[in-house]
Amino acid sequence: MNKEEQVMMSLRELFNKMAWLxxxxxxxxxxxxxxxxxxxxxxxxxxxxxxxxxxxxxxxxxxxxxxxxxxxxxxxxxxxxxxxxxxxxxxxxxxxxxxxxxxxxxxxxxxxxxxxxxxxxxxVTDEQFESMLSFIEKYSKHLDSEIKKLGIDTKLE
Missing domain, CATH: 1.10.10.10 (Winged helix-like DNA-binding domain superfamily/Winged helix DNA-binding domain)
Incomplete structure (x- = not known):
């Protein structure tokens, strides 16, 4: 399993645990x-x-x-x-x-x-927070562009 797969699997598992709890x-x-x-x-x-x-x-x-x-x-x-x-x-x-x-x-x-x-x-250190937030922002922007390709606008006015 590569690092990308590890991150995605870990995020899903983390959110599933939070949701369940x-x-x-x-x-x-x-x-x-x-x-x-x-x-x-x-x-x-x-x-x-x-x-x-x-x-x-x-x-x-x-x-x-x-x-x-x-x-x-x-x-x-x-x-x-x-x-x-x-x-x-x-x-x-x-x-x-x-x-x-x-x-x-x-x-x-x-x-x-x-x-x-x-x-x-x-x-968690400030540096770790910044790194996580940077990753989340990049990934979110990527998903926004993928959604936009489907012709769906998710941005609020």
């Missing part, structure tokens, strides 16, 4: 909500004036899937739609009070996971 706590704390719903809530909570297009790009989902999810979460009173006074054409989404509670719970779980894993990151 975090999933237990997430499912217990966020009973009744699917991961896709929680990611949608997180995206709206972090981005002001979210609309179907921005959500689709950010979550790598189709506009149709976003519309379906939006309708479901509006019915659950987690998300509400609104329009701006100066633009009656565009429809935006924001979290309701219930949506904010779910968002905060999710954010607190991430902080808990970050605290759990802090012991590892405290041992």
């Amino acid at each position: 975090n999933k237990l706590k997430m499912e217990d704390s966020l009973k009744g909500y699917k991961p896709s719903e929680v990611h949608y809530i997180e995206c709206i909570g972090k981005n002001v004036d979210s609309n179907v297009t921005k959500l689709a790009k950010s979550l790598y989902m189709t506009r149709g899937a976003i519309s379906k999810m939006t309708k479901k979460l509006i019915e659950k009173n987690i998300v509400e739609s609104y329009q701006k006074a100066d633009n009656k054409k565009e429809i935006y989404f924001r979290l309701t009070e219930k949506g904010h509670e779910i968002y905060k719970l999710h954010e607190n779980l991430h902080k808990e996971f970050q605290e759990r894993d802090k012991v590892v990151f405290e041992q």
